[in-house]
Amino acid sequence: MGSANFILLINLSVAGLLAAAFLTIAVYNVGRASARWLAFGYLLGMVYCAIEFSIPAFDNARPMVVAAFAVFLGATVAFNAGVAHKYAVAPPWPAMLFFLFAATVAVYVVQDLPRQSLARMMVYQLPYAVMQFVGLGIVWSSRQKRDRLDHALMAVLAASGLQFASKPFIAHALGGWGANPQAYMQSSYAQVSQSLGTVFGLALALLILAILVRDVLAEVTLKSEMDTLSRLLNRGGFVRHAEIALVGAVRQGVPVALVIADLDHFKTVNDSFGHASGDRVIEVFAGFLREAAADHHVAGRIGGEEFAIILPGTNLTAARLFAEGTRSAFGALPIEGLPRDSRCTASFGVAELQQGESFANLMRRADEALYQAKNGGRDCVRISTRQAGARQQPSAPGKPQDLNGRD
Structure with missing residues (x-):
C-alpha cells in the first residue's frame, strides 16, 4: 500500500470517528440539527474515501471520478449546513445545491481536457475552496457573540479555502496528479493533497466539535443556574x-x-x-x-x-x-x-x-x-448612599412605618 493510500485509509477512519462523535452530540440533544448535519457530512467523507479506493479497479474511471468529486463537495455542503444551524443562520440551500450541480457537470465536462491541464485541475479544486469560503461567510454573518474558538474556526476555514485554491499549482509543481485516474494515488501530489486534507479536515472537525461541546456545557450550566418559574437566574x-x-x-x-x-x-x-x-x-x-x-x-x-x-x-x-x-x-x-x-x-x-x-x-x-x-x-x-447612616429620602408618598420586615 502506497503512502497516499495509507493516508486515505487514515482519513476514512478519522471521518468515521468524527461522524460518530457528532452523532453522539445529536443524540444527547435531539434538537441539535447542526450535529446531525455535521455527522452526515463526515459520513459522506467516508463514502468519498471508499470511492477513491475503488477508482483503480475501473477501466473507465470517469464516472467514479465525478462521483467522488460530487460526494466530497456534498460533504462540504452538509458541513456548511451544520455550521449554519450552529450559528443560527439560514443555510443558503438554493445557492449551495445549484453550485453542487453546476460544479459536478463542469467536472464531468472537463474530463475531456488533457489530464495535466491547469484549467481541468482548477475546475476540480476551486469548488471546494468556494464552499469553504461560504462556511466562513456563514460564521461571519452570524449575530451570535463569538469567542476565540469561533475566530479560530473562521481562520481555519479561510486557510482551508486557500489550500484548495492552491492545489492546482501544487500539482503542477509536483509533476501532475498521475497519468490517469487509476495512477493518481501513486503520484507525489496525491500524498501532499491527502496530507493537507487530513490536516485541515481534522482541524475543522475538532474546532467545530469543541464549539459544540462548549455550547452543550454552557447549556447544562445555564439550566443548573436557571429558575424555572421566573426564567431568571437562580x-x-x-x-x-x-x-x-x-x-x-x-x-x-x-x-x-x-x-x-x-x-x-x-x-x-x-x-x-x-x-x-x-x-x-x-x-x-x-x-x-x-x-x-x-x-x-x-x-x-x-x-x-x-x-x-x-x-x-x-x-x-x-x-x-x-x-x-x-x-x-x-x-x-x-x-x-x-x-x-x-x-x-x-x-x-x-x-x-x-x-x-x-x-x-x-x-x-x-x-x-x-x-x-x-x-x-x-x-x-x-x-x-456613600455616607454611613445618611437618611434615605422616600421616593413615594409616605406611608405608616411597618416594623414587621419583609413578606
Missing part, C-alpha cells in the same frame, strides 16, 4: 454572573449599580388566592425585569419573592429611575388570577458600587436599603 447563577459583570465594569471604569426588589404581601396573595396566583405574580414581575434589562444586565430570582438585577454602566441616579419605573408599571398592572381591582406592589433597595467594595458588601447595602423600603411603608424605592 441565586447561585445570579451571584456568579453578577460578579463577572462587576469585574468587567470595574475594569472599564464605569459605574455599576445593584437593585434588589421584594414583592409586597406575597404570603397574603398565596394564602388568599392560592399558590397558582402567587406563581403568576412572580412570572409577571420577572417578565418586567427581563424586558427592562439590557443584554449586559444580569437579573435573577434570589429568593422566594425576592429579585435582583445588576446594572453595569449605571450610576445610582439612573438605577433609582430604573427601580421607580419598574415599581410604577408593576403596581398598575392587573394580574390574571387576582380580583380585577387587586394590584400587587414591590419594594426596592438600590446601591451603587463604591471604590474597592466587594460584591458581597454591595449586596448587603442594597439589602439594607430594601429593608428600609419595606419598613417605610412598602411600594417605594430606597437608596444606599
